Amino acid sequence: MEREDHVKIVEALKLDIGDENVINWKIPRARRIFVTVKADKLIDAVKHLAENGFGHVTTISGVDVGDGIEVVYHLTRRGRESITLSLKVKTDMKNSSLPTISGIIPGASIYEREVHDLLGVNFKEHPNLAPLVIPDNWPEDIRPLLKKWKVEEIRKRLAENEGD
Amino acid sequence: MKETEFIIPVGPQHPALKEPEKFLIKVDGEYVVDADVRMGYNHRGIEKAMESRTYLQGLYLVERICGICSCAHTTCYTQCIEEAMGLEIPERAKYIRVITAELERIHSHLLWLGIAAHEVGFDTLFFYIWRDREVVMDLLELISGNRVHYAMPTIGGVRRDIPPEKVNEIKKGCNVLEKRTKYYKELILNEKTIHNRGDGVGVLTPKEAVALCTVGPVARASGINTDVRADDPYLVYDEIPFNVITYDGCDVTSRILVRVDEVLESINIVRYCLDHMPDGPIRKVVSPLMRVPEAEVVSLVEAPRGELIHYTRSNGGMKPYRHKVRAPTLGNILAVCEMLKGGYIADVPIVIAGIDPCLCCADRIAFVDVNTDKRWVWTDEQLRRYGVKWYQQNS
Structure with a gap:
């Protein structure tokens, strides 16, 4: 029963931003949804979700997936029987950039700053x-959560810069 | 910047708590015009460190994220890894996790209430509350052997059982805590010192609270009915009757009252769990070198300060590919900047303390006067004393 209305949330998103723009999705258990969308549809997707109750940004995670950086927006529809939908987009490793969603959900700005610090994703118009x-x-150049940066290497570079 | 405005840096050694964080506060005379924040003085790179440790080693690391809500982090972490492994833990272990988590909430809220009293210059109340907090600290020590890092949850269950003789001790302690907390609630409702410094101070409207993604007691004091324990029940919270406390004063007084009432709710949750805990094993044994199948899991817990999230991604190995943690304080930082706007400089310490910030511990405040561009820095004690004195002279 629960899963059915979870599917409906994904279907409504697909209808709004276009079927072809949703790369994949899964519902591993009740109250958890994961959806991957194309990066250029990020703003449309967040707008649609925010209008449909998913207006609380729990956090934003950045993951180095090798050939790019995946940014995961954990959006929660609050209230009893809350649902957390993790919206994923992928950006290039070099010159990684995404539009900011802080215009739609102001609370997102602090998490975008954190992802920018640790993975170097440039949030446009932040x-x-x-x-x-x-x-x-x-x-x-050191973005510590990128896999190419080993802890020892970061330490070495910081020691060289000591006193700057 | 207008000619009449100053910017005052507050931090990184904090005016309210013993944690580093820096606020840049723009002032016009006695009024705060704007506030900005600079964090990271205590960033320890734990997320990076987790990637080079096994899942069991990671448990020790997450426990040390925070000295006050260590159990919230281990609860969130263990259920995250257990879900990725498809591991169902014994019922009794779930109850013991809830008991530890609620005792931790009681100690955390009492600790904060004491600090709030101190910030408004009511040190008698501070000493009384901290004396009574020792009761719950003793209970935590009784069940875990530790005052700070209880090390109760582990992957697969809990480390220690709560035998019947300890159940009685905990119940006795709960009775003392309940009596004292009820007394403090009565006192807070009727004490002028609290109302003079808390009513209408640090206002965060419900609309702002939603827009800024505020969490926990701060959101509930702005009338937002949100609590992970009720909304997204984990462990056995769906079986336990309890109320989500909300107040709609949107100010410091409401934040105090929410936490006082939550202590009473937590006492009842502990009692319920002690009475309804089933017999049976307390953990499933897992290999310390276990592999976690490829998965991604979002785990949410209501920590004493609000919604806590752990997000893990595993690739079938013995170490997490990526483990993300967002502690509740970060979710309330934007809100505190909003609360400061329009208030007095003298209210800065209690407003910042009002979100119960836990930054792993000590910030300064920088001030800039918007009229003359004069800048100065105050330490925690200086600012707190300024606030207490200012109210003595002006009320």
């Missing part, structure tokens, strides 16, 4: 992408 969790003198 109100303030200044460092939030990394130090001011942190080397620009």
Whole structure:
């Protein structure tokens, strides 16, 4: 029963942003939905979901998937029987960039800053992408959560920069 | 910036709590015009570190994310990994996890209530509450042997059982806590000191609370009826009767009252669990070098400070491919910047303390006057004293 209305949420999203723009989706258990959409449809998808109750950003995760960075927006429809829908988009490894969703959900801006700090994703038109969790003198090219950066290497680089 | 405005940096050594975080506060005379935040003074790179550790080693690391809500993190982490493994844990273990988590909530809320009293200059109340908090600290030590990192949940269940003689001890402790908390509620409702410093201070409207994705007691004090335990029940919360506490004052007083009432709810949850805990094993044994099948899992828990999320992605190996943690304080940082706007400088400490920030511990506040562009930095004690003195002179 529960799963049926979960499917309906995905169907409604497909109808709004176009079937071909939803790459895949799954409902592993009650109250959890994962949907992957094309990156250029991110804003449309978030708008549709926010209008349909998914207006709470629980957090935004960034994952280095090898050939790109997957950004996961964990959106929650609050209230009893809440549902958390993880909306995934993929961006290139080099010059990774996505439009900001903080215009639709203001609370998202702090999480976008965190993803920018740790994975280097550039959120276009973000109100303030200044460092939030990394130090001011942190080397620009080191994005610590990218798999290519090993902890030892980061340590070595930071030691070289000591005193800057 | 207008000629009449100042910017005052507050932090990284914090005016309210012993954790580093820096607020940049723009002021016009005694009024706060704008606030911005700078964090990361205590960023330890735990998410990166998890990627090079086994799942069991990761358990020890997540427990040390926070010294106050360590059990919330291990509860969230273990259920995340168990779901990825398709592992169902014994019923008794679920109850023991709930008991530990609720005792932790009681200690965390009492700790915060004491701090709130201290921030408004009511140190008598602070000492009384912290004295009574020792009752719940003793109960946590009784069941786990530890005061801070209880190390109760483990992958597959819990580490220690709660035998019948300890059940009685916990019940006795709960009676003391209930009596004292009810007394404090009565006191808070009638005490002028609290109302003078809390009513209408640090207002966050329900609309702002929703837009800024506020979580936990801060959201509930703005009338948002949200609680992961009720909305997305985990462990055995769907079997336990309890109320989600909301107040609609949207101010510091409401944030105090929400937490006082939640302590009473938690006491009842602990009692219910002690009475309804089934017999049986407390854990399923898993290999310390276990592999977790390819999966991605979103795990949510109501920590003392609000919604906590762990998101894990495994690729079939012995270590997580990626493990993301978002603690509730980050969800309330934007809200606190909003609360400060329009208030007095003297209210900055109690408003920041009002979200019960847990940044793993100590910030300064920088001030800039918008009129003269004059800048100065205050430490925690300086600002707190300024606030208490200002109210003595102006009320």
